[in-house]
Amino acid sequence: IMPQPRMMLVVTGDDFGYCPRRNRGIVECFQAGGITSVSLLVNASAAKEAADLANRHNIPIGLHANLSEGIPVCQSHQQASTLTNHRGFFHGKMGFRQALERGQLSMHQVELELRAQVRLFQELTGHLPHHMDGHQHVHVLPGVREAFAKVLSDFRIPYTRVPVETGLHSCSWLPNHLRNFYEQVEKDALDSIPVFRRYGIRWPDVYLGLTTMGRNMSLSNLQRALSQAAAAGLPGSESTAPDCDKASVTAELMVHPGHPSRAQEGGCGEGPDDFSQSDDREHELKVLTHPSVLGLYRQHRVQLCSFRDL
Numbered sequence: 219i220m221p222q223p224r225m226m227l228v229v230t231g232d233d234f235g236y237c238p239r240r241n242r243g244i245v246e247c248f249q250a251g252g253i254t255s256v257s258l259l260v261n262a263s264a265a266k267e268a269a270d271l272a273n274r275h276n277i278p279i280g281l282h283a284n285l286s287e288g289i290p291v292c293q294s295h296q297q298a299s300t301l302t303n304h305r306g307f308f309h310g311k312m313g314f315r316q317a318l319e320r321g322q323l324s325m326h327q328v329e330l331e332l333r334a335q336v337r338l339f340q341e342l343t344g345h346l347p348h349h350m351d352g353h354q355h356v357h358v359l360p361g362v363r364e365a366f367a368k369v370l371s372d373f374r375i376p377y378t379r380v381p382v383e384t385g386l387h388s389c390s391w392l393p394n395h396l397r398n399f400y401e402q403v404e405k406d407a408l409d410s411i412p413v414f415r416r417y418g419i420r421w422p423d424v425y426l427g428l429t430t431m432g433r434n435m436s437l438s439n440l441q442r443a444l445s446q447a448a449a450a451g452l453p454g455s456e457s458t459a460p461d462c463d464k465a466s467v468t469a470e471l472m473v474h475p476g477h478p479s480r481a482q483e484g485g486c487g488e489g490p491d492d493f494s495q496s497d498d499r500e501h502e503l504k505v506l507t508h509p510s511v512l513g514l515y516r517q518h519r520v521q522l523c524s525f526r527d528l
Contacts, residue, residue, distance in 0.1 A: 222466065222519075223466050223519050223520060223521035224448050224466060224467065224518060224519040224520065225424075225444070225447065225448055225466055225467045225468070225469050225518065225519065225520045225521070226422075226466050226467070226468045226469070226520075226521050226523050226527065226528060227254075227469045227470070227471060227515070227520045227521065227522055227523065228254055228255050228422065228468075228469070228470045228471070228522075228523060228524055228525055228528070229252065229253045229254050229255065229470075229471045229473060229506070229522060230253065230254075230255045230256065230257055230280075230349075230351075230379075230470055230471070230472055230473065231244045231247060231248070231253040231255070231256045231257070231473055231474070231475055231476075232256075232257045232282055232351075232353075232472060232473070232474050233257070233259055233262070233282065233353070233474060233476070233494075234256040234257060234258045234259065234268045234272070234279070234282070235258050235259045235260070235262035235263075235264050235265035235266075235267070235268035235269070236259055236262045236263070236264065236476070236479065236484050236485065236486075236490065236494060237262075237263060237264050237479045237480075237483055237484020237485065237490060237494070238264050238267060238483070238484070239476060239477040239478065239479055239480065239483075239484070240264070240476035240477065240479060240484065240494065240499065241264050241267055241268045241271055241476075242476075242477060243475050243476035243477040243499065243500070243503050244256055244268075244475055244476055245271050245275060245277070246503065246507070247475040247476075247503050247506055247507055248275065248277050249275070250506075250507040251507070251512060251522070252473075252475065252503070252506030252507040252511070253473060253475065253506065254278065254522045254523060254524050255277070255278045255279070255280065255349070255524045255525060256268075256272060256277055256278070256279050256280070257279075257280050257281065257282035257349070257351055258272070258279055258280070258281055258282055258339060258342070258343075258347075259282045259284050259353060259486060260281065260284075260291060260335050260338045260339050260342060261284055261288050261289055261290070261291050261335070261338075261486045261487070262284075262288070262484070262485065262486045263483075263484050263485060263486070263487075264484060265342060266342060269342035269343045272343065273343065273344070278348065278524035278525065278526060279343060279347065280347040280348055280349035280350055280351065280377075280525065281335060281336060281339045281347040281349075281350040281351075281375075282351060282352070282353050283332055283335055283350055283351065283352050283353060283356070283357055283366065284308070284335070284352075284353040284356075284486065285301060285308060285314060285328060285331060285332075285352070285353070285356045285362070286308050286309065286310055286311050286313075286314040286353060286354050286356050287308055287310065287311070287353060287354070287485070287486045287488070287491070288307060288308060288485060288486020288487035288488060289306060289307060289308070289486060289487035290302060290308065290331050290334075291331065291334040291335050291338050292327075292330050292331045292333075292334035293334075294330065295327060295330070295331055299324075299327055300317070300322055300323045300324045300327055301314075301323060301324075301327055301328065301331060307487060307488055308486075311354045314354075314356060314359075315359065318359055318360065318361065318362070323361070325361050325362070325364070325365050328361070328362055328365045328366075329365040329368065329369060332365060332366060332369045333369055333372075336350070336369060336373050336375070346373055346374070346375060347375055348375070348376065348377060348524075348525050348526055349375065349376070349377035349378065349379075349525045350366075350369075350370055350375045350377075350378055351378055351379035352366070352379070355381055355403045355406070355407070357378065357379075357410075358380070358381065358403070358406040358407045358409070358410040359406055360406070360409070363406075363409075363410040363413045363414070364413055366378075367410075367413050367414055367416070367417040367419055368417065370417065370419050371417040371418065371419065375419075376419070376420055376525075377419070377420050377421060377422075377525045377528070378414060378419050378420075378421050379421060379425065379470060379472070380407050380410065380411060380414070380421045380425060381403050381404065381407045381425050381427070381428060381472070382404050382407045382408055382425055383400075383404065383425055383426060383427065383428045383429060383443075384424060384426075384443075384446045384447055384449075384450045385429065385442065385443065385446035386400055386401070386404060386428060386429060387401075389429045392429065392434075400428045400429075403428070404428075407425075420528075421470075422468040422469050422470045422528065423450075423467050423468045423469060424447040424450055424467055424468070424469040424470075425469070425470055425472070426443045426444070426447055426469060426470070426471045426472070427470070427471055427472030427473065428472075429443060430443055430471070430473075431472075431473075431474065431498075431502075432474070432493070432496070432498035432499075432501065432502065433498055433501060435473070435501065435502050435505045435506075436505060437505070437508070437510050437511060437514065440505075440511060440514060441514055441518075443471075444514070444518050444520065445518070447467065447469050448467060448518060450467070466521070468528050473502055473506060474493075474498070474499055474502055475499060475500075475502045475503035475506055476494075476499040476500070476502075476503060477499065477500055477503070478494070478495050478496060478497055478499055478500060479494040479495050479499075480495075481495060
């Protein structure tokens, strides 16, 4: 008899559709057992190919809602919009946050764009997403979180991501700029919880992934993150459906495997960013598919699954 798993873990490969090389690496990672789920960027250059690959290989797929990189999906935003700059592109990871802080973004336009991305996802895949998160964590930002939750509720998309990582504050080796950004993401995520609860949205008990991105992904860092997540136990939250007999922690590990994007190939309209062209993606792919990581899951009694299994 198999022992009761200590953790049910969804390993989500973000940025599916970003470019053909990313798509190929993500499929390889799924086939090798390194990931169990993907999040699709519907405005990315290889989104159609990605959706076809997910269908062909039966890869559980959700929506990676994007308000910060590339070109909007909603037709009305491709002319003049508070969400875009003078060239018609989203404001960028930090530019979006700055415009939001200055009160320059229309939340009505945010909601319209999110709805358009859900509809395009449905066109590409033939079904609604079972989970929906935010590219560069935009979904937990003030104001955006309300529009995001409303869209999930209206489309009956059951799961999202709440990026609050146990042990984040003890990672002294993180560079200051990353630490500051991650701590702000965590604060925004904590502030999102009451909103998501109000709309009946669910999320796993524990989140991992900020401290294991890119070059920071290693067997030892994954082991540390898993141990801290398991030690966190079952928080008294409403992140999952109430179940008094529940014996396993549910968790999501956010990852970014793939092969490096070639210059001028891929992206969401402006070409690939530096992270995508670096070797960091391939590094994650190699770590996630290494036998030692799969052995680590067995050692920690981690059962890999998708959101549909939670």
